[in-house]
Structures are given as structure tokens and as C-alpha cells.
Amino acid sequence: MTELRVFIADDEQPARERLKTLLADIAAELPARVVGEAADGIETIEQLPASGAQVLLLDIQMPGMGGLEVARHLAALPGAPAVVFVTAHDRHAIEAFELNALDYLMKPVRATRLAAALRKALASGPASGERLARAASGAREYFSVAERNRIALVPVRDVLYCKAELKYVTLHTLSREHLVEESLVALEKEFAERFVRVHRNCLVARSAIRGFERAAGNDEEPHWLVVLEGVAERLPVSRRQWPIVKDLVK
């Protein structure tokens, strides 16, 4: 039997120790090897892709980035690991796991439960990004771009505007542009507090809006352009969105 490759993510060192001890205890019936460890969410995202892990034991309450968001970013990875969430006590998260048929373990973890969860995770494979998104309670703090062996994270707060083109959305930050495979409608829904729609194909960060300029329309009706902090390009505001957008600048 080949060894199961396991990655452990937990911010508490004793908790990681405990899982390793338990994996050793069940080695006779389920040989496993720990291929990586991380103490916070971001570290997990950075290290997991290259580890070749088949299963990720993921604490949901971690600094930097919570377990659920970590799992959502990892889901886009080719060869994403199956995830088993681990939690000490989080009623909301457990309800969400149950509702969306996600695997989880409760701390303190028992050896028999761990073995069962690993087997089940291996059989069912990684959960889809949609299922994870449904289980998440709030908006993500990062966008992610999955590459072959790594995941690039873009903090949501750095994004000034998002523009839809064909089946992609381009995220514009001060310095760069990122292509993500998401729909503008879904982004608008998830980040309603942060972004506002100015046009059929464009969301802008509410906090970046500095003002509006009137377009030098020659023959047609005049329309408005939104001015964003640090962005040279002026983005058109559709007539339909104008009544909503115009009050956002003081």
C-alpha cells in the first residue's frame, strides 16, 4: 500500500503534534506521511501546491486567513487535495459543513475518526469551489489565481475595479492586472459592501471613487465617467447605474 500524503494546517503547534501522533497510531491500517505543515492560512496556500498532498487537515480558525477561505482558493488548483476541516468549536461552521456535506473533525480528534475521515476524503475527492463557497459565511479577503504549482493571492482591498471580458474578469490594482475565472454577477453579490456596479461590465471599489467627469459627447446624450483614486483611465457609468452611483461621492 502506498503512503497517503497528508498536509497539516493549524496555528497551534500542539494541535499539529497531536495529529501527527494520531497518524502514527493509525499507520498500521492507513499508512500516511506528513508532507507539509503550516501555521496560518497564507502559509498553507504558499506551501501546499508544491507538497503533492492528497489530503489536507485544515483548522478552520487560523490567523491571516480562515480555513474555509483557504479551501476555496485551493479548490481551483489542478490536483487539489481533499480537505478535512478540523475545528474545536464553531457551531456556525459545523452547521455549514453538515449542510454542504463537507468532511470535518472535532478537536480533540480521535484516532478512529481521523482514519475514517481520511478514507472518506480520499474516496470522495476534493469538494467543489461552489460547495465551499456555499459553506462560507462571508466574503473572501483575497482573490486567487491558480497557476500550475502555485496560487497567487490578490488582497480584495487592493482591487480598485473589476472589468468583465468574455468569460474572465480582470482585477485592476494600482500596479497590476489579474485575470480571474469568476463572474461579475457573483463578485457583485459576494462583495456588495466593497464594490458597486457602474456599468454592465464593471464594478468599482466604493472607497476609491473620487468624483465624476462629464463625457465630451458630441451628438448623443451626455454621460458620466467615474474617476478612481490612482487610476488614469476614466470608466463609463451607464445611464441605468448613474442614479445609484452619483450619491457615493461626498
Added chain:
Amino acid sequence: MSIKQNPGLDPLPDFRNLGVAARILIAANVAAFFVALAAASTWADALDAFVRAAAILEPVLVASLTVLYLAAPWLVRVSFWRGSALVFALVIFLTAATHAALGEIVALDRARTLALAGALTLALLAYLRLHTKAFSPALAEARLQALQARIRPHFLFNSLNAVLALIRRDPKRAEHALEDLAELFRALMSDGRSLVRLADEIALLERYAAIEQLRLGGRLRLTWELDHAPVDALLPPLLLQPILENAVYHGIEPATAPGDVLVRIERRGDRVLARIENPYQPEHSHRAGNRMALANIRERLMLFFDAEARLESRVEGARYLVEVEIPYRTGRTEAAP
């Protein structure tokens, strides 16, 4: 000092209490006035009727209250229902006697006077009973118990998990950790009604911190400034531990980098000042839980010290700090800690 009290059965109101006497006098006169007003057709008639009623009412009131005042020590030992029957009989008897003496002069119907006196007595007894129930120390006690600090399940399960991780590798440390956990739980489950010495609360803080240190290791850096702490000062139990727990939960756990928590307790004149600081995490989203914990502590402070205590929390730069100020009092605790 404690708000613990004898488990009183179900006593009559305390007739020696000035508030009770005042309530009876005012309520009886107001009621008599409205009865007079309802029976009369003009203001002048009403006033006349009230004055005549008062001629009976006031002597009865004064006599009843005097008897009740004298009988008060004996009345507290009688059950509420028997006591009420006695009070009722007393008022009826006094009313009948007064009516016999003055009824001719004031020209009031005997049966009607007795009926009104009886109704008024029953109404007053019912009102005072409700009032006592609403403000009794027993209720304050129940509130205190409900307010008593509760441990976060998150902390309990993570701590047990950390101890489990230690058992094989470092059994000695695991033992100590379980001992600390046991002491913490003993304090949490004890009744929160009597004051404890600051020395005991500090010991509890240290036990709690030891467990957190086990879980969080180098991420939690604790500084204790306790050299000027008046260890004999009395304070409500578990006053500071929940604040320290909040400091760790909101200030250290959400951060990837290590953070400093400061605990400083000192005496300033006749006041004891405790200050707990942690790194402020603006991105962290569990703020509601913190507010609730602080509101809870504030209410407990009020039940123990009324307006003499103060609790304040604020953000100063990158630090979040909570300050508690209580009067410096020493003395014998009423219950063993």
C-alpha cells in the same frame, strides 16, 4: 461584603422600611381620594367626601402602621399568606373600632367603609408583594449567577487538545496543565457571590496564562506588572480573567505575528487599578463577543460596587486596553475562596 442573604421563605413586606410605610400612606390616600371623586358629582362634594373619609382613614393608617411596626420582628417569621390574613384582620378591626367611635360624626356607611378598607388592604398587599419580588436580593443573586463568567468552549477544547498532545512527549507538563485547567474550572464553577482576595485572582490569571502559553507558545508574550498590586484587596471573583481571555482571543489568536499582552495591577490611594493591554486587530471580526463580555463584567461591578467602580476600554494607537477601577477594600471574605 456580599449580597448573599438568608434564604427567606416568602416574607411580608418589611413594615419598618421607610419606603414601605411611605408607599402605604401615599397609595391609601390617593385611593381614598379617587373613591371620593368617583362617588361625588362636583369637586366640592368630592373634597367633602374625602375629608370625611380621611377622618376614618388616617387614624386607621397610623394605628395599623404602628402595630405593624411593633410586630415586624415577629411578622417576618410568619408565612406570607398567614401574615396577610393577620394584616387584613387587623385593618378591619381597627376600621370597625374607628367607625364605632367616629362614624356618627362623619356620617359614613359602616358596611361600605369596611368593604373599602378591606379592598384597599388587599390591593396594597398585592402591590408590595410584587415590588418585593422585583427588587429582592434573591433576584440580584440570580442575575449575578447568570452573569458569572463562562469559559469559551473554543478555549476548553483547544486546551484539552494541547494537553493530549503533551501526554506522551512530556507527561510532567501535561500533568501541570491539567492541574491548571482543574483550578480554573473550580473557580468558574464556584458561586460568584462573595469577594475574593486579589492574590487569588492573580493566581488564577497565571494558571490561565500558563494554559494559553502551552497552546500558543511564542505567539503570546506576557508582561506582568504586579509589584504594586495590593494582594489583600477584595474583588468579585473572575473579574480580570475574562478580560485577559479576551485580550488573548482578540489580540493574539487572530495575528500571525507574536504579540504582547500586558497585565498591570496597582493601588492608587484608596483605589485599585487594573489594566490589561493587547495588540489591536482592526481586521478581526469577533468584536461583538468582546463587547458582551465587557458589558457582563460592568454589570457585575455595578451589582457589587454600585457607582464606585469603573470599567473602560479604548484603542490607543496599535493597542487595545481595558481598565478596571474598584475601591480598595480589605477584610474577611465571607466564604472560603
